[in-house]
Amino acid sequence: MVSGVALAVGYGIGTLVGRVAQSLLERWDLSPSSRVLRRALVVLGIVWLLGVATGALLWVGWQNDQRGFMGMTAVGWVDALLMVASSAVLGAVLVVIGHAIGKAVAALNRLSRRLVPAGLDLLVTVLLVVALGIVLGGVGFRAVTALANSVYAPVNAGTNEGTLAPNSSSVSGSSGSYVAWNTLGRMGRDFVASATTAHQLETFHGGDAVFADPVRVYVGVDSAGSVEERAELAVRELDRAGGFDRKVLAVWVPTGSGWMIPEAATGLEQLHRGDTAIVAMQYSFLPSLLSIFLDGGQANDAGTALFNAVHARWSDLPPDQRPVLVLFGKSLGTAGVEAPFVGGNATSSVANVVARTDGALIVGAKQMNPIHSQLTREREPGSPVWQPVFDAGRTVRFLSRDPHQPALDVDWPAPRIVYLQYPSDPVAFWSVEALWRAPDWMDRPRGYDVSDDARWFPIVSAVQAVGDMILQLSTPPGFGHDYSTDYVNGWARVVPPDGWTDADTERLTAFLDIGEGESEP
Known part of the structure; x- marks a missing residue:
């Protein structure tokens, strides 16, 4: 769970940095060629795989250091493989959810552009997102409260x-x-x-x-x-x-x-x-x-x-x-x-x-x-x-x-x-x-x-x-x-x-x- 969430957050930060860098390069007319981009992606992919392998190796050592410190049983390579695989799956699910939210916000912004004067569309989009967040948050809070009560009330009884x-x-x-x-x-x-x-x-x-x-x-x-x-x-x-x-x-x-x-x-x-x-x-x-x-x-x-x-x-x-x-x-x-x-x-x-x-x-x-x-x-x-x-x-x-x-x-x-x-x-x-x-x-x-x-x-x-x-x-x-x-x-x-x-x-x-x-x- 920890690694999957960290993966998704890292992906989001990397995406933001990448888009800002791309925008700046386009503004300065310094956009790299498709060939350079392909090579950069290959290098990035190799570095990423090496990072995952190195991380798994370090993870086993870090975990066993702490677990040994507390008198717990050690973890092994099978645990590391399961950790990497489950992290990747959870991280991917979170990334997909993030993309869906991003597309929904973009669609909302396009709607704002059609309905309000130019220059106000971004403000309207922000206000709508905040309002939706408050409404959905309130609905979600009540739903979670009702669900929790329905689950734990019988347990208490x-x-x-x-x-x-x-x-x-x-x-x-x-x-x-x-x-x-x-x-x-x-x-x-x-x-x-x-x-x-x-x-x-x-x-x-x-x-x-x-x-x-x-x-x-x-x-x-x-x-x-x-x-x-x-x-x-x-x-x-x-x-x-x-x-x-x-x-x-x-x-x-x-x-x-x-x-x-x-x-x-x-x-x-x-x-x-x-x-x-x-x-x-x-x-x-x-x-x-x-x-x-x-x-x-x-x-x-x-x-x-x-x-x-x-x-x-x-x-x-x-x-x-x-x-x-x-x-x-x-x-x-x-x-x-x-x-x-x-x-x-x-x-x-x-x-x-x-x-x-x-x-x-x-x-x-x-x-x-x-x-x-x-x-x-x-x-x-x-x-x-x-x-x-x-x-x-x-x-x-x-x-x-x-x-x-x-x-x-x-x-x-x-x-x-x-x-x-x-x-x-x-x-x-x-x-x-x-x-x-x-x-x-x-x-x-x-x-x-x-x-x-x-x-x-x-x-x-x-x-x-x-x-x-x-x-x-x-x-x-x-x-x-x-x-x-x-x-x-x-x-x-x-x-x-x-x-x-x-x-x-x-x-x-x-x-x-x-x-x-x-x-x-």
Whole structure:
């Protein structure tokens, strides 16, 4: 896909340059003869074939360098041949589509020449093309929205095999719950049905440990009619399930589809021996990449409504009876986590979080998130964009698996805000500016999981980044957008139990057995 799009874009640029050059040569009466043109085409064809062969050779080396770096299986010559062939086919299809659009615009221009006075035809053509683009774009947006809803609404209404309604009163969807099982959505049903069990807690902590039943509250898009009603229902359900009686209460903003990352939820529950409550509210059933474009802003609205509702009820409790109030979000959900606290700069935003919460774990935040952008932009000189240091790390710290973390003060008072961020995560660094300039994550020093051989190419690198966004969870755990190896460490930094050590973090991480890593169902 990346190579096919790059081929089509390159063809378009080459065609434009060629036509401009031809026009200039004709104006200067320097047009080459047909013989010279034939020879030039032969030379160009040979150079092109050599370029394709050389590119395929380099591609195998580049791919295996990166794949070996991440512990993935190598590719071979068969893969290179398939890549070249499929790229050529896709590129050709895109070129044909481009030619068809060009011919349609030319026909529209000819029509303009016949209908409007000379000199205005070009302006009229441009206005017509813009108007058609707006109309077709609107129609296309509505059509895509309708198609996406028709495809994913039945998926949301379904239930994964083996997922059964829970019996525990401490989770939503049970017989005494205010939230009906059939309104939770597929992701919500998976979440409430998989709460950490007493047996799992006992297996890790031992039989002498004191446990509690974890509270899991989830409100689906079908559970109430509006965002505000869903937030109010979530608080009532949290009260019913005993969520405000737990030691730790996490306000959680799910991803676009409503997905709750199981490794993160289980990690928190095991860390605190089940004495936890997680409350979440679904705002969409579309995958995050679709939800960003079709349901723009819903994550922010849902995150703000849910937090404000929970915080209001939490504030009514006597101070010595309040649970530790923390936030969690990953990917698109991080926008909803940040939304209630955005200030004019990083200092005011962080102060807002500190004033109203006891900490936050924000994972794989989008580059365009307001607070994430503020922290990155206002970082200390010398700290890289992939691991910014703000205010000497007094409250906010960006953590990863980098063996050479920046030296910060060992004393890290609560509330703590942790951003888990890998240098190789495309979500955290994608920007349209990559079309025309090298992105900051390519600056040196580079992140520990970014190859030194990576180079920036105009347009091509931006197309590659889009491909990375689409396949963001295809990397092994610990790379790209797959943070499954670090949730326990993240929670242990934000809200550690008394006496918890780094050795305990390693032991719990191993106990949870990350396996194949994250994969949104």
